[in-house]
Amino acid sequence: MRDEDWSEHVERQQARYRDGEARLRDASDSDARQRQLTRLGNAAGGAGLALLLAGRPDEAAQWLARAAERYRESFADAPAGSWGRPIGALKARLLGGDWDGAWREAEWTLATGAADADSPIGRYAASLALLVLERDIEARPLASSLRERADFPAAVGDALATIAAGDRLGYIDAVERVLESFETREEYLEDVPVADTVMVLQALASRRDLAAELTSPLLPPG
Secondary structure, three states: OOOOOHHHHHHHHHHHHHHHHHHHHOOOOHHHHHHHHHHHHHHHHHHHHHHHHOOOHHHHHHHHHHHHHHHHHHHOOOOOOOOHHHHHHHHHHHHOOOHHHHHHHHHHHHHOOHHHOOOHHHHHHHHHHHHHOOOHHHHHHHHHHHHOOOOOOHHHHHHHHHHHHOOHHHHHHHHHHHHHHHHOOOOOHHHOOOOHHHHHHHHHHHOOOOOOOOOOOOOOOO
8 A cells, every 4th residue: 555645635635626616606507516516525525535644633624514515505406316415415524523514414315315215325325314313223224225236335235234233243344344445446536545435434333332443544543
């Protein structure tokens, strides 16, 4: 695993965000605006992740909050089934340690109808939301349905289901497999090599005293 210059990642993502803000002012219609807002969310989230890995959590929280705001703002004019926006908002709040914000995003995510979605991404959004709200019994069937799908990462489905079931040994096995999938891939969201899904799962697991002891260059120090 190569050493990373996290300050370089931070500067690159922040520059992308500033450029995106300028482009947002020139967005010609609602569709162009929602797409640009999503790019802003991605850039802000990338900056936040890089700051976490750089050991700068307070700054990271500010950028991750900004990401959540942009994702949520983009959803109103997004095409139907754009469940990646609520997922992005939920994950950003969790990664930033903002549980009050995560609670609000979770209630909003469920209000959008994610729990009734047929797509795995919609069910993923709903599973995350229900776990944030500590409605584990309701989360179990949704998370279990993800385990059975060929179009969703099996290890992530297993991790969600074992969190909902309070199965610590099962969760540890699942999250280790999720981490391995990050460590063996060559491409990362926004080219920032961070195991963000692992961090989100660990945040949810920690609330239930299920978290695994993990060490990786793709996770924050300590």
